[in-house]
Amino acid sequence: LLLRWRRRRALWRKVAEAQERQELSLVRMEAAARRFREQNPSVKVASILSLPLPELSRKLQDGSLPLDHVFYAYVGKALQIAIETNCITEFLQESETQLRRAKLMEKRGLLYGVPVSIKDSIDFQGHDSTLGFIKNLNKPAAEDSVVVQVLKRQGAIPFVKTNVPQSLISYDCKNLIFGQTRNPLMFTRTPGGSSGGEGALVGGGGSILGIGTDVGGSLRFPAAFCGICAIKTTGKRLSKRGVMAGVVGQKAVAAAVGPLAKDVESLALCLRALLSEDMFSLDSTVPPLPFNEEVYSSTKPLRIGYYETDFFTMPSPAMRRAVRETKQLLEEAGHTLVPFELTNVDYVMFNYCVRGMFSDGGSSFVRKFKGEMEKGSSGLFFWLAKTPHWLKTLLSWISKPFVPRFSSIIRSMKENTVDEVWSLHHEIEDFCHQFIAQWKQLNLDVMLCPMLGPALGIGYPAKLSVAVSYTMLYNALDFPAGVVPVTLVTDEDEEQLKGYKGYYQDWWDRTLAKAFRGSVGMPVAVQCVALPWQEELCLRFMKEVETL
Numbered sequence: 001l002l003l004r005w006r007r008r009r010a011l012w013r014k015v016a017e018a019q020e021r022q023e024l025s026l027v028r029m030e031a032a033a034r035r036f037r038e039q040n041p042s043v044k045v046a047s048i049l050s051l052p053l054p055e056l057s058r059k060l061q062d063g064s065l066p067l068d069h070v071f072y073a074y075v076g077k078a079l080q081i082a083i084e085t086n087c088i089t090e091f092l093q094e095s096e097t098q099l100r101r102a103k104l105m106e107k108r109g110l111l112y113g114v115p116v117s118i119k120d121s122i123d124f125q126g127h128d129s130t131l132g133f134i135k136n137l138n139k140p141a142a143e144d145s146v147v148v149q150v151l152k153r154q155g156a157i158p159f160v161k162t163n164v165p166q167s168l169i170s171y172d173c174k175n176l177i178f179g180q181t182r183n184p185l186m187f188t189r190t191p192g193g194s195s196g197g198e199g200a201l202v203g204g205g206g207s208i209l210g211i212g213t214d215v216g217g218s219l220r221f222p223a224a225f226c227g228i229c230a231i232k233t234t235g236k237r238l239s240k241r242g243v244m245a246g247v248v249g250q251k252a253v254a255a256a257v258g259p260l261a262k263d264v265e266s267l268a269l270c271l272r273a274l275l276s277e278d279m280f281s282l283d284s285t286v287p288p289l290p291f292n293e294e295v296y297s298s299t300k301p302l303r304i305g306y307y308e309t310d311f312f313t314m315p316s317p318a319m320r321r322a323v324r325e326t327k328q329l330l331e332e333a334g335h336t337l338v339p340f341e342l343t344n345v346d347y348v349m350f351n352y353c354v355r356g357m358f359s360d361g362g363s364s365f366v367r368k369f370k371g372e373m374e375k376g377s378s379g380l381f382f383w384l385a386k387t388p389h390w391l392k393t394l395l396s397w398i399s400k401p402f403v404p405r406f407s408s409i410i411r412s413m414k415e416n417t418v419d420e421v422w423s424l425h426h427e428i429e430d431f432c433h434q435f436i437a438q439w440k441q442l443n444l445d446v447m448l449c450p451m452l453g454p455a456l457g458i459g460y461p462a463k464l465s466v467a468v469s470y471t472m473l474y475n476a477l478d479f480p481a482g483v484v485p486v487t488l489v490t491d492e493d494e495e496q497l498k499g500y501k502g503y504y505q506d507w508w509d510r511t512l513a514k515a516f517r518g519s520v521g522m523p524v525a526v527q528c529v530a531l532p533w534q535e536e537l538c539l540r541f542m543k544e545v546e547t548l
Helices: 002-039 045-049 053-062 067-085 094-102 146-153 196-203 220-226 264-274 277-282 293-297 317-332 345-357 363-368 379-386 389-399 404-412 418-441 465-476 491-499 507-516 535-547
Strands: 088-091 115-119 157-162 210-214 229-232 256-261 303-306 336-339 446-450 481-488 523-529
Touching: 002 067, 002 088, 045 067, 053 067, 053 264, 067 088, 067 094, 067 115, 067 157, 067 196, 088 196, 094 157, 115 196, 146 157, 146 264, 146 277, 157 196, 196 210, 196 220, 196 256, 220 229, 220 481, 220 523, 229 264, 229 535, 256 264, 264 481, 264 535, 293 535, 303 317, 317 336, 317 446, 317 481, 317 491, 317 523, 317 535, 345 404, 345 418, 345 465, 363 379, 379 404, 389 404, 404 465, 418 465, 446 535, 465 507, 465 523, 481 535, 523 535
Parallel strands: 115 157, 115 210, 303 336, 303 446
Antiparallel strands: 088 157, 210 256, 229 256, 229 481, 446 523, 481 523
16 A cells, blocks of 8 residues: 555656646746847737748748747747647757747758647657656656658758647546647637547647648547647658557557648648658658649649548537538539438448457557556547446447447457468458448449537537547548538537437436537538548648638
8 A cells, every 4th residue: 555655646746747747848938038029029920820821831841930029029929829728748949949040051951930839649759759657757868759750951040849539549638647639719629539629729820831640530529629620641652760658569540640731822831841761761660752843733624532421420400510511512613413322330330440449359559558547538448448348248238239339349359369460451451452442333432421519518528539530531531531621510500409319318428418519609610531641632622611
């Protein structure tokens, strides 16, 4: 008992030290921003912050806007958003040294002088990648991740790291070390996750470009919930070297790196910069596919598949309206829209996604929590992973007639043999080929899909792990997928929500209805999807949706 008490005390000491460092980071940001304001009282910070990234980048490139004006304008704004939402875990002090070096750069990269925020789980030399775990504190990364190295070579200045949920296997944004991050548009709402700190910071205007990761919607949830844009690339299009994963080694559900920004053009600029010779030479496992300008700038009419529901998670009235209105605008602009029939999403969710990520019965996931004081926002998975096999079998059998989805999740969390894992991977490959065959039979270019929204209340994602169906499908398929905000929740949407029942009418459906409530004025996005390796076509479609 004494030993346990001492261990807990040591953990709390580590947490307290990390929180002090976080506080000190904000103090340093405040001092840096104030010092700059005092020395440069005539700088119009608001006009700098209002510039879209492509325009800001042009002004930095031609020297009409000094680097330090932009950098300190964003340091000041980031500080304000951090105080409001608790999204920043660390100010990267090296960024000020990098700023001074950047002024002397002869070769100016595509992101020259652009301040960039990065997710906690992306390695930055000399700083922790905690994933919200106490055990990862005071273990600074030995070197920058490849994506950070490329950003620096392109002239970008990474200046802060942002908050994540413990373990990353959640679409909320809370951990015991840094606490809960709030949505900048409504503080009682989650910013989404696991790139939630990025969503809050970019959505609040404290960063013009953020880099996050996505294994089930972790870029798309924060973007949709905070009213910004993001793209999840094909798993291997961008380097994941030096990027920490929530579940290490699993191959069933593809994780990906991607950018978040206020508009699509900014995402395209970021991918142009990242898909460079630098990335291909630093990580030879990344296919050397530079950004395809011809595809992105094409104006030929598109043939677009669409669906309003996946028949697993009933869309909120605003989600359904977002897809319908976008479909109508696209048709009026001369594009062809073709209904796409989704089937067996329940099977995909349970047998490919849950079973694929927890093929070992969740034992490696449980090990991550060893010695931690909190089990975070992934409570159900953690609890099931710890449950013995005989009890899982019994619970699954008892609950099947009453709560079929709960029964299926329990069944999916069993430990698999190597043979069963190989069979599962083969089955996922077959499913992917069938999906592509259906896509090509309809001669589609891209797909328009719903995106979960509006933002749920804080704490709800932990109770609603099943609601990731719209996003996670495209991690299982490993297709590029982006989100674009298209509308706001209306009073009429709120009224229609009273009739929301869900497809299963179980506890999860009733909880989701509650989680959607009280969201008038909050943004709702649509999801834009393309075939693997076609990020440029995906962005071109996103741009079309954004323009309309």
